[in-house]
Amino acid sequence: MNSDSYILVVDDQMANIEALGELLADQYDVHFALSGQAALAQVAKSKPDLILLDIMMPDMDGYAVCRQLQSQLETADIPVMFITALATPDEETRGLDAGAVDYIVKPFNPTIVRARVRNHLAFKHAKDQLRLLAQTDGLTGLANRRYLFERLQAELERVREQAAQPFSLILIDVDHFKHYNDSQGHVAGDLCLQRVAGVLKAELRNPDDMMARYGGEEFCCLLPHTGLADAEQIALRICRRINELAIPNADVEHDAQRVVTVSAGVALCTAAMASVETLLQQADRALYTAKAAGRNQVKVWV
The missing domain is CATH 3.40.50.2300 (Response regulator)
Known part of the structure; x- marks a missing residue:
């Protein structure tokens, strides 16, 4: 020390x-x-x-x-x-x-x-x-939900008070994770989440970026000083790299993918944003759209 x-x-x-x-x-x-x-x-x-x-x-x-x-x-x-x-x-x-x-x-x-x-x-x-x-998720080593909300609120206040550059948020969900857990077992499910978290950690490019476990098989990427277009590219890269892990997830009904994939929703926070909850709702709606469109893809809230 x-x-x-x-x-x-x-x-x-x-x-x-x-x-x-x-x-x-x-x-x-x-x-x-x-x-x-x-x-x-x-x-x-x-x-x-x-x-x-x-x-x-x-x-x-x-x-x-x-x-x-x-x-x-x-x-x-x-x-x-x-x-x-x-x-x-x-x-x-x-x-x-x-x-x-x-x-x-x-x-x-x-x-x-x-x-x-x-x-x-x-x-x-x-x-x-x-x-x-106190700020870390015990399974994945990412930030936990509580700390995520603290940082989101702090970033929103910074944007409002300092007329700072807007920041982006990515919500990520592991596709068909319930099926994976049921078929492979919870130990394998935990290992799967840890491998996904490893991909997210590798995407930390700036000191202020933060990857968090939002809950269950859902993750959140907080990207200060990052615009919507760049955030979308990060989300696409994350999806591609999860695919490249080639974690088997066979026998998923009506799904051509036989490996674990993720879907992502991207939203932008500006000074006019009413609240952190509004930002999360927008990212969640974009994520829902990605799921409804067939999963394993990225959608942006505009």
């Missing part, structure tokens, strides 16, 4: 930055920012595991930086340690109320700073592991 942990030190005095860098750089990946605004810009590019933050800075004080980090879903979980010359109990209370996990007064004791940094990083690592478990 130590060598990979990324710490951001924020202070407008180079002497303080050099002192903390010398103290921590042998154990952690330490980066620096000389102002509050520079710190926020750096966090937007790459999230640190821990921030050591001064309070008294000219452009934006540490309290404001901490409050802004706490107000954003993407950065609220980053622990912040204030390291400051402000030594009164009122200032310490203010710092902790702003969301900091610790408050250290300068001049600091190097041994104590090392110990507290180590403890806060260990605690964050444990929290991250628990959060990952």
Whole structure:
């Protein structure tokens, strides 16, 4: 954990930055920012595991930086340690109320700073592991339904508030899966879903893309910054690659396919979208159309 942990030190005095860098750089990946605004810009590019933050800075004080980090879903979980010359109990209370996990007064004791940094990083690592478990479907390793809805809501709010690029959604259903389960058994059914999930994972091209198990044999692909045409191509590629797995699914009545296939419905979310439920309904209707048209194909809601 130590060598990979990324710490951001924020202070407008180079002497303080050099002192903390010398103290921590042998154990952690330490980066620096000389102002509050520079710190926020750096966090937007790459999230640190821990921030050591001064309070008294000219452009934006540490309290404001901490409050802004706490107000954003993407950065609220980053622990912040204030390291400051402000030594009164009122200032310490203010710092902790702003969301900091610790408050250290300068001049600091190097041994104590090392110990507290180590403890806060260990605690964050444990929290991250628990959060990952809570967000993951146990069978497939994809995101679970609960986390999917959290991300969908966050993406919808981002599109509305920031006039951001619309995003696309793909709903995918394994064709004739009940027949497969009944004929092959539930163990084989679970393995089939895991192999389908593997194809979906391989389609994760951008850091913000997310593949989730929507329920049963149904999956969902959340594709931020992706338009309808590109999402349709991704869905077509997924269908083709599931076919290429050649998982036998013989004796399906009235179906020329003798392997496991999937059908997909694609929909686009814009700022005018009423709700996440509306988006899912549109993707589900497109999926129903694909099923009704013979399965093993993609339909787009327009």
